[in-house]
Each structure stands twice: as C-alpha cells, then as structure tokens.
Amino acid sequence: MSDRPDISPDDSGLAAEYVLGLLPEAEARALRTRLEAEPVLRAEVLGWEKRFAAMAEAEVDPVPPPSAVEAQVLARLFRADETRRRMGIRRWLAGLAVAGFAALAVLIYTGGPERGIAPDFAARIAAEDETLVLAATLDVETGRLAVLREAGAVAAGRAQELWLIAGEATPVSLGVLSTDAETEVIVPQALRPLFAGAVLAVSDEPPTGSPTGAPTGDVLAFGTVSEI
Amino acid sequence: MASQADLEQLIAQVALQDRAAFRALFSATSAKLFGVCLRVLNDRAEAEDALQEIYVKVWHRAARYSVTGHSPMTWLITVARNHAIDRLRARKGRVETLDPEMPLADPAPGPEARAVAAGEAARIAACLEELEDTRAAAVRGAYFEGASYADLAARFEVPLNTMRTWLRRSLLSLKDCLSR
Numbered sequence: 001m002s003d004r005p006d007i008s009p010d011d012s013g014l015a016a017e018y019v020l021g022l023l024p025e026a027e028a029r030a031l032r033t034r035l036e037a038e039p040v041l042r043a044e045v046l047g048w049e050k051r052f053a054a055m056a057e058a059e060v061d062p063v064p065p066p067s068a069v070e071a072q073v074l075a076r077l078f079r080a081d082e083t084r085r086r087m088g089i090r091r092w093l094a095g096l097a098v099a100g101f102a103a104l105a106v107l108i109y110t111g112g113p114e115r116g117i118a119p120d121f122a123a124r125i126a127a128e129d130e131t132l133v134l135a136a137t138l139d140v141e142t143g144r145l146a147v148l149r150e151a152g153a154v155a156a157g158r159a160q161e162l163w164l165i166a167g168e169a170t171p172v173s174l175g176v177l178s179t180d181a182e183t184e185v186i187v188p189q190a191l192r193p194l195f196a197g198a199v200l201a202v203s204d205e206p207p208t209g210s211p212t213g214a215p216t217g218d219v220l221a222f223g224t225v226s227e228i
Numbered sequence: 229m230a231s232q233a234d235l236e237q238l239i240a241q242v243a244l245q246d247r248a249a250f251r252a253l254f255s256a257t258s259a260k261l262f263g264v265c266l267r268v269l270n271d272r273a274e275a276e277d278a279l280q281e282i283y284v285k286v287w288h289r290a291a292r293y294s295v296t297g298h299s300p301m302t303w304l305i306t307v308a309r310n311h312a313i314d315r316l317r318a319r320k321g322r323v324e325t326l327d328p329e330m331p332l333a334d335p336a337p338g339p340e341a342r343a344v345a346a347g348e349a350a351r352i353a354a355c356l357e358e359l360e361d362t363r364a365a366a367v368r369g370a371y372f373e374g375a376s377y378a379d380l381a382a383r384f385e386v387p388l389n390t391m392r393t394w395l396r397r398s399l400l401s402l403k404d405c406l407s408r
Contacts, residue, residue: 016396017396022370022377050298051403053301053302055349056372057349058352062260063262063266064258064259065262066276069262073254076280077287
C-alpha cells in the first residue's frame with residue numbers, strides 16, 4: 001500500500017512530521033483540521049504510523065513485563081466495579097474495617113477561597129438516589145482536598161465522615177465533613193498517591209466521628225476517584 | 229506468538245468488554261509493548277507505569293481499532309509509542325500531546341494491506357540500512373526519543389532548517405525504498 005501517487009512529497013513529509021510529533025502545536029492543529037477533510041492525507045498519516053511501527057517491530061526486542069503489571073491493569077479496570085457488584089458497598093466497607101484500625105490525624109478546616117490551582121484527582125461521591133452528592137478534588141502538590149456539598153445535608157445530631165479506600169486496603173479516615181457547603185482537608189503526603197483509582201466513601205457516624213477509627217454507620221455515598 | 233488473525237479476533241472481543249480476551253491480548257502483546265516503553269522511557273519503573281496506562285487505553289479504545297485500518301501490532305505499537313513519548317515530554321516539561329483522539333476512519337487500507345505488515349518490518353530494517361548512519365539515527369531519535377527538530381539540530385550540529393530538510397529527505401527516501 002502506501003505509495004500513493006496522489007500525495008505530494010510535501011504533504012507526505014508533513015504527515016510524517018505529524019506522526020513523529022515534530023510539528024509545532026499551531027501546525028499540528030492546522031493539519032488535524034485538514035485531516036477531517038482530506039482522506040488522502042489521512043491515509044498518509046496511517047501509512048507513516050505503519051512504517052514507523054514496522055521500525056519498532058524490527059528494532060525493539062520484546063521484554064516480558066513483571067507479572068504485577070498485568071494485575072495492576074486488571075485491578076485498575078475491573079476491581080472497583082466487581083467488588084461493588086458482588087457485595088454492596090456497605091458490607092464491603094464493614095468487611096474491610098475489621099481488618100484493622102487506621103487512625104489518621106488530618107487537619108480540617110472549613111471555607112477558604114478557591115486558589116485556582118488545577119487539582120489532580122476528582123471524585124463524585126453520591127448516594128444511589130442522589131439525595132447526597134459531593135464533589136471532591138485533590139491537588140496532589142499541596143494536598144488540599146476540597147469537598148463541595150452539591151446535594152443533601154448532615155442529619156441533626158449525626159456526622160458524616162469521609163473515607164479513602166485504596167484497593168483492598170483498610171479505609172482511612174479523611175475526617176468529618178463540615179455541615180457547611182465546603183470542607184477542606186489537607187491530605188498527608190503519604191496518602192496522596194493512594195487516590196489513584198481509589199474509592200471515596202461517606203459514612204454516617206456519631207457527632208464526633210467514628211469512635212473506632214473504622215466506619216461504623218451506614219455508607220451514605222461513594223464514588224471512584226479519577227485522574228483529571 | 230499469536231497470529232495476526234488471532235490478535236484481530238482478540239481486539240474485536242475486547243471491544244465487546246470480554247475480559248478473558250483482554251488478558252489473552254495482554255499476554256500475547258505486552259512484551260513487545262513493554263520493549264517499546266523501555267526503549268522510549270529508558271527507565272523501568274516509568275515503563276511499567278506507562279504500560280499499565282497503555283493497556284487501560286487499549287481496553288477503552290478497542291472498539292475504535294477497526295476504523296484505523298491498521299494491523300493489530302501497528303495499532304498497539306502506535307498507542308504505546310505515543311503514550312510513552314507523551315510521558316517523556318511531560319517529564320521534560322513539554323505539554324503538547326501526541327495522542328489526540330483524532331478521527332481516522334479510512335476505507336483505504338484493506339485486509340491485503342494489513343497482511344503486508346509482517347514483511348514490512350524486515351523491509352524497513354533493510355531500508356534504514358540504505359540511509360546514512362546519521363540520518364537513520366535522526367529518524368530513530370524522532371520516533372523513539374521524541375526528539376524535536378531543535379534537539380536533533382543540536383545533536384547533529386546543523387541549523388534547524390537544514391535539520392528539517394535533512395529529516396524530510398530521509399523520510400521520503402525511506403518511503404521510496406519501502407515502495408520499491
């Protein structure tokens with residue numbers, strides 16, 4: 001294939017540069033616009049992808065990855081799903097909770113203006129019937145976790161506690177949520193990387209939070225953390 | 229090693245969310261893609277992270293594989309190389325992404341074109357041999373290291389415009405050689 005008489009050397013070169021990532025952003029954007037309208041140019045981009053991939057086929061030796069990588073991929077894609085489906089979030093949390101206590105000092109304060117720093121992780125924490133909806137964003141660099149209450153309130157005489165559940169680890173308390181619209185928590189450095197693919201859950205607790213260091217009440221809402 | 233037809237079948241099943249097919253695809257192709265990650269990133273831990281992210285993409289994008297008209301390995305290697313280069317550039321503080329979701333539906337290369345792919349690897353190796361060493365090195369630098377024209381111009385000690393003319397000529401001779 002790919003030796004097409006109907007593409008000029010200039011356009012072929014441009015297509016190759018596009019595939020290699022050599023074009024400055026403005027030129028790359030212009031080329032993307034042309035791709036929409038020009039099948040010949042599109043075919044040339046594919047032709048170059050194919051030629052370069054052939055170069056990688058020829059010159060790169062296969063190296064089996066450590067088996068942990070496959071496990072991590074599978075966990076990332078499927079585990080959160082499956083666990084939730086199989087046992088329901090309440091029993092899942094309770095089951096994990098017995099594994100141990102995780103008492104964690106986190107500094108909590110409410111309010112605080114937006115500082116306009118792009119957060120790195122986000123989660124929508126919601127009840128199945130949407131009566132409680134929270135939006136959480138974590139700025140990995142500063143550790144600032146902002147939790148915005150979009151729907152629902154804290155029941156009188158009770159508290160809502162936020163938990164970080166990374167994979168199969170014991171839930172770690174991120175603190176009690178403010179009854180105000182926004183809660184801000186500074187997440188300790190060591191916990192920040194655990195947010196990738198983790199679940200954030202909110203449980204119903206006595207006014208001062210869980211007495212045991214593990215969730216004790218109903219799970220009111222939960223959501224999976226995604227990278228943003 | 230799974231045949232091309234096997235891999236096509238696996239990708240089609242992955243597009244239907246078949247997890248067993250995904251695991252089979254991983255075991256058949258991950259060594260090659262890990263090799264690509266290592267070559268680009270030159271760092272084992274980072275290559276492992278990249279490989280994870282690449283297969284997450286493969287899972288999500290499998291449904292769009294067929295419209296590329298690529299052979300399975302061409303598609304997988306392209307996803308892997310672009311992702312690894314994006315990581316490499318992020319490490320260097322460059323922000324542009326090589327991996328935009330671009331529309332690439334293309335009716336042109338059919339099953340025949342796909343079938344040529346295996347032979348193409350052998351042919352491109354021969355065609356790279358025909359290039360002067362430094363020129364082949366520039367092509368490899370751009371593809372495997374994500375080198376920019378400025379990087380290449382500095383490396384080969386030529387003005388930027390000369391570098392561009394040079395690389396383009398090399399690429400076009402490569403293409404000519406492959407079509408002979």
